Amino acid sequence: MKPFERLSDDDLATCVHCGLCLDACPTFRVTGLETESPRGRIYLMTQWKREQLPFNEEQVKHIDLCLGCRTCEAVCPSGVPYGRIIEAGRAEVERLRRPNAKRRIAKAALRQLVARPRRLRAFGAVTRVAQATRATSAMRSGRQLPPLHAPFEVPAGRLAPAIGPRKHRVAFLVGCVMPILYPQSHYAAVKLLQLASCDVWFPEGERCCGALHAHNGDLDEAERLRDENMRMYASGEFDALVVDSAGCGSHLKDFYPGLQGRVKDLSEWLAEVGLPEPKREVKMRVTYQDACHLAHAQRIKKQPRDLIRAVPGVELVEMRHPDICCGAAGLYSTLEPQMSARILAEKLDDLAATRAEMVVTANPGCQMQLASGLRQRGSHIAVEHISELLVRAFL
Amino acid sequence: MPLTASVIDDLKKVAGRDNVITAPNDLRIFERDGSIEGAVPDAIALPSNTEQVAAVIKIAARHNIPIVPRGAGTGLSGGAVTIRGGIALQMTRMRRILEIDPVGQTALVEPGVVNQELSLAAAPHHLFYAPDPSSQKACTIGGNAAENSGGPHCLYYGVTTNHVLGMEVVLADGSVHWVSGDAADRIGLDLCGVLVGSEGTLCAITKIKVRLLRIPPSIATLLAAFPSIDTASQAVSAVIGRGIVPAALEMMDKVTVGAVEAHYHAGYPTDAGAVLLVEVDGVADSTRELMAAIRDVLSENQGYAMREAQTPAERDLLWAGRKGAIGALGRIKPNYYLHDGVVPRSKLPQVLSAVGEIGVHYKLPVANVFHAGDGNLHPNILFDLRDREVLQQVEEAGEEMLHAVVELGGALSGEHGIGLEKSAYMPWIFSPDDLEVMSRVKSALDPTGLLNPGKIFPDPERKKLPLAGRTGFAVEAKWW
Ligand SMILES: Cc1cc2nc3c(=O)[nH]c(=O)nc-3n(C[C@H](O)[C@H](O)[C@H](O)COP(=O)(O)OP(=O)(O)OC[C@H]3O[C@@H](n4cnc5c(N)ncnc54)[C@H](O)[C@@H]3O)c2cc1C
Ligand code: SF4
Ligand code: SF4
Numbered sequence: 001m002k003p004f005e006r007l008s009d010d011d012l013a014t015c016v017h018c019g020l021c022l023d024a025c026p027t028f029r030v031t032g033l034e035t036e037s038p039r040g041r042i043y044l045m046t047q048w049k050r051e052q053l054p055f056n057e058e059q060v061k062h063i064d065l066c067l068g069c070r071t072c073e074a075v076c077p078s079g080v081p082y083g084r085i086i087e088a089g090r091a092e093v094e095r096l097r098r099p100n101a102k103r104r105i106a107k108a109a110l111r112q113l114v115a116r117p118r119r120l121r122a123f124g125a126v127t128r129v130a131q132a133t134r135a136t137s138a139m140r141s142g143r144q145l146p147p148l149h150a151p152f153e154v155p156a157g158r159l160a161p162a163i164g165p166r167k168h169r170v171a172f173l174v175g176c177v178m179p180i181l182y183p184q185s186h187y188a189a190v191k192l193l194q195l196a197s198c199d200v201w202f203p204e205g206e207r208c209c210g211a212l213h214a215h216n217g218d219l220d221e222a223e224r225l226r227d228e229n230m231r232m233y234a235s236g237e238f239d240a241l242v243v244d245s246a247g248c249g250s251h252l253k254d255f256y257p258g259l260q261g262r263v264k265d266l267s268e269w270l271a272e273v274g275l276p277e278p279k280r281e282v283k284m285r286v287t288y289q290d291a292c293h294l295a296h297a298q299r300i301k302k303q304p305r306d307l308i309r310a311v312p313g314v315e316l317v318e319m320r321h322p323d324i325c326c327g328a329a330g331l332y333s334t335l336e337p338q339m340s341a342r343i344l345a346e347k348l349d350d351l352a353a354t355r356a357e358m359v360v361t362a363n364p365g366c367q368m369q370l371a372s373g374l375r376q377r378g379s380h381i382a383v384e385h386i387s388e389l390l391v392r393a394f395l
Numbered sequence: 396m397p398l399t400a401s402v403i404d405d406l407k408k409v410a411g412r413d414n415v416i417t418a419p420n421d422l423r424i425f426e427r428d429g430s431i432e433g434a435v436p437d438a439i440a441l442p443s444n445t446e447q448v449a450a451v452i453k454i455a456a457r458h459n460i461p462i463v464p465r466g467a468g469t470g471l472s473g474g475a476v477t478i479r480g481g482i483a484l485q486m487t488r489m490r491r492i493l494e495i496d497p498v499g500q501t502a503l504v505e506p507g508v509v510n511q512e513l514s515l516a517a518a519p520h521h522l523f524y525a526p527d528p529s530s531q532k533a534c535t536i537g538g539n540a541a542e543n544s545g546g547p548h549c550l551y552y553g554v555t556t557n558h559v560l561g562m563e564v565v566l567a568d569g570s571v572h573w574v575s576g577d578a579a580d581r582i583g584l585d586l587c588g589v590l591v592g593s594e595g596t597l598c599a600i601t602k603i604k605v606r607l608l609r610i611p612p613s614i615a616t617l618l619a620a621f622p623s624i625d626t627a628s629q630a631v632s633a634v635i636g637r638g639i640v641p642a643a644l645e646m647m648d649k650v651t652v653g654a655v656e657a658h659y660h661a662g663y664p665t666d667a668g669a670v671l672l673v674e675v676d677g678v679a680d681s682t683r684e685l686m687a688a689i690r691d692v693l694s695e696n697q698g699y700a701m702r703e704a705q706t707p708a709e710r711d712l713l714w715a716g717r718k719g720a721i722g723a724l725g726r727i728k729p730n731y732y733l734h735d736g737v738v739p740r741s742k743l744p745q746v747l748s749a750v751g752e753i754g755v756h757y758k759l760p761v762a763n764v765f766h767a768g769d770g771n772l773h774p775n776i777l778f779d780l781r782d783r784e785v786l787q788q789v790e791e792a793g794e795e796m797l798h799a800v801v802e803l804g805g806a807l808s809g810e811h812g813i814g815l816e817k818s819a820y821m822p823w824i825f826s827p828d829d830l831e832v833m834s835r836v837k838s839a840l841d842p843t844g845l846l847n848p849g850k851i852f853p854d855p856e857r858k859k860l861p862l863a864g865r866t867g868f869a870v871e872a873k874w875w
Contacts, residue, residue, distance in 0.1 A: 013729040013779070013781065014725050014726070014729060015725065015729070016721075016722060016724065016725035016729060016730060016731060017427055017429060017431075018429050018469065018530070018721060018722040018725075019428070019429050019467055019468055019469040019530070019533050019534075020469070020530060020532055020533050020719065020722045021533070022467050022468075022469075022533045023467070023509045023511075023512075023532060023533045024532070024533075028487075031488075032441060032485060032487030032488040032490070032507065033416075033439075033441070033485070033487075034424050034425050034468060034485075035416075035421050035424045035425075040424045040425075043424050043427075044424055047423065053420055053423060054420075056420050058418060058420070058421075059418075059420055059421065062424075075532070076658075076722065077655070077658050077659075077719030077720070077721075077722030077723035077725070078658075078722045078723060078724070078725025078726060079657065079658055079723075079725065079726050080725070320515055320516075
């Protein structure tokens with residue numbers, strides 16, 4: 001295979017080099033460098049593809065430093081499919097670069113752990129013990145983890161019935177890390193779906209959706225996982241596959257043509273089918289952090305805000321840049337800790353300026369990153385998944 | 396010419412190790428701006444403050460190395476392109492808003508502050524920064540000052556120079572100066588007026604004090620369709636002819652509307668021959684009255700499907716479409732070549748039909764999107780850089796369009812500057828004497844020609860180079 005075969009020259013050529021995306025890019029904002037901007041990255045990959053620049057290990061860092069947040073794609077008027085470009089670019093880079101211990105471990109961890117639910121659960125259990133004995137605080141990635149509770153349990157009969165009249169039947173993506181890190185978000189999400197007259201089905205044998213693999217250049221594994229999952233989804237009937245993790249939702253929408261049009265983010269679906277009248281007030285000043293894979297990859301910004309505003313008592317105050325990445329970006333915070341910390345610092349300043357009591361988001365990675373940053377600053381701002389905030393109005 | 400190790404060392408001592416880039420492959424990524432010109436710099440220096448800017452310029456002066464200030468690189472005339480090599484002085488790290496004075500209604504900013512960030516920061520004080528280039532999401536205030544940039548709302552509010560109160564600048568010898576000061580009325584020789592719009596050829600701008608304006612209490616934005624560019628241009632003349640000066644008056648042709656609508660879904664009528672975007676602001680009663688008057692004039696001139704934005708979100712969407720228009724053209728062809736000539740408003744219909752004919756003659760698609768109220772054209776010739784055959788035609792067509800502008804009594808550039816792209820055409824509108832006066836100002840401030848060489852002033856050598864040989868590394872592909 002020729003180098004950069006998987007990258008499409010036509011995709012690359014859609015970039016007119018106007019630069020309108022520059023300041024939307026978190027890594028450009030903190031470095032001020034063209035090489036750390038979307039336009040620069042596209043230019044670099046274009047030169048690689050056209051064999052005008054030799055592939056060079058030094059320059060791979062510009063690709064590594066991309067968060068894959070796709071903010072550039074959302075603001076690009078020319079319609080550059082940046083998500084597709086960077087996924088293909090990464091896959092090629094992983095093929096061509098010298099083996100690198102850190103990335104190899106990441107890939108192995110994704111293949112061996114994340115893609116296998118039982119192992120991941122065991123890992124969660126070990127971590128819970130380690131947290132209880134404070135062993136995790138010695139490691140950076142350990143410090144980032146939230147305090148773990150018992151993992152999410154699928155209800156008996158793999159079905160949570162609608163509360164009140166039944167109008168829809170939805171499948172729910174349990175996923176790989178959400179049930180271990182944030183079981184409470186899942187419980188809240190399922191409850192909201194039941195309240196919205198949905199029967200919620202939990203398909204048996206579901207595997208990780210493969211998002212993390214695809215984002216980290218392991219397209220082969222991502223394809224394998226997709227094929228397995230598709231066999232399972234084909235076995236049941238449902239109006240929508242509801243996803244409460246933005247990263248997974250965006251991957252399912254882009255990478256699973258077989259689910260065409262049926263993948264819905266939780267807030268997207270709730271806005272579509274409607275929630276019942278709230279039961280109580282939730283007095284709180286709240287700000288909303290757009291999860292990149294929701295706002296930019298799925299272009300969903302309005303629905304979560306509408307849902308939040310509909311909660312009586314909640315005051316929604318916007319950050320100056322609610323739609324700029326927090327620096328979590330999947331494995332990024334572990335693989336590129338310095339850049340991630342610089343981006344997070346800007347985000348936390350913006351957050352603090354809102355004087356909100358709580359920041360709400362829609363993706364586990366963002367929750368983890370924000371919470372760990374706030375903890376380190378000694379801040380009392382709470383972090384919740386949007387499902388947890390919404391469900392308070394019904395408890 | 397690559398820099399010597401000792402110069403690189405000196406630069407690193409001044410700016411910090413990580414803030415000097417010399418890896419050749421990385422330098423190639425910096426070869427272009429928003430235009431299609433390109434040339435690779437020998438180094439990038441990223442200063443963090445005025446002292447570092449001055450120190451870098453002193454090093455360059457000592458070794459006679461060209462210095463080219465660079466903001467976000469959204470320029471459309473090749474201004475930030477290092478055509479003679481040298482050091483690109485990347486100002487994007489200096490992006491602090493140093494002060495906002497809500498009482499005096501001013502702000503003091505570093506040059507790397509992005510235009511829109513200033514308005515966002517001023518908004519809580521009910522203030523905004525008026526010059527709004529369509530690239531405002533990305534371009535820097537330093538770049539705006541260097542280009543004397545305009546924008547849709549400059550029809551009413553005036554261009555950048557009307558909003559700059561004073562600047563801190565570093566001259567070619569590394570000395571630091573303040574030009575003008577706090578008052579809107581510049582006292583003494585108006586050096587600030589000379590330096591705004593100098594395109595990086597006279598100084599590096601390191602701080603800018605700007606005027607902020609009160610956000611108008613009421614804004615009305617109207618979109619109107621027209622059967623043709625011609626009728627739309629007539630409507631523009633008619634509006635201004637009635638003595639109405641809207642805050643903004645923008646036109647887009649059919650080609651542009653199609654591309655824009657594909658991304659923004661702003662509800663632009665894709666079947667129209669042209670659309671106008673009109674905005675008025677002020678107190679609620681007066682905007683209502685003005686808008687009613689404008690609607691009348693537009694319908695008298697065949698305007699139809701008029702739609703007023705009902706909410707701020709709708710207004711933002713209409714503007715997002717206009718401001719992203721040039722970028723959106725990428726949906727048609729991957730490259731654009733544009734001149735931003737200005738003509739007296741009454742000549743708009745004539746010049747636009749000439750532009751259309753030139754496009755037809757060269758068989759090149761042309762998309763028009765521009766500040767109609769100012770008579771400031773942006774005919775974008777659309778093409779694909781990968782098709783090298785076409786480059787010659789692109790350049791000739793552009794040149795003919797600009798010629799048509801000048802023949803109708805217009806000027807070479809409304810707002811994008813002369814830079815590299817238009818320097819060859821300077822003699823079309825300036826006599827040798829005029830150019831001589833300009834070059835005397837240049838040599839008084841920069842006697843050795845250190846700052847941004849090869850720009851503004853015509854370079855007879857360069858003109859001989861066809862466009863294909865000037866677009867930098869990007870098109871020098873082996874397999875084309
Ligand atoms: C899609 C699009 C739309 C645009 N719309 C408009 C518009 O409506 N109106 C308009 O006027 N322009 C427009 N432009 C052109 C461009 O955005 C402006 O010229 C802008 O001011 C350039 O700012 P920059 O920070 O990108 O500067 P750059 O492109 O980096 O540099 C421009 C020039 O300024 C000099 N310079 C930059 N910073 C400094 C400094 N600190 N000190 C001294 N010299 C400096 C450079 O040497 C260069 O000559 C548009 C461009 C694009 C791509
Ligand atoms: S990615 Fe889009 S916005 Fe960015 S430079 Fe390219 S065309 Fe412009
Ligand atoms: S995906 Fe995010 S980090 Fe990567 S280039 Fe785009 S905006 Fe920048």
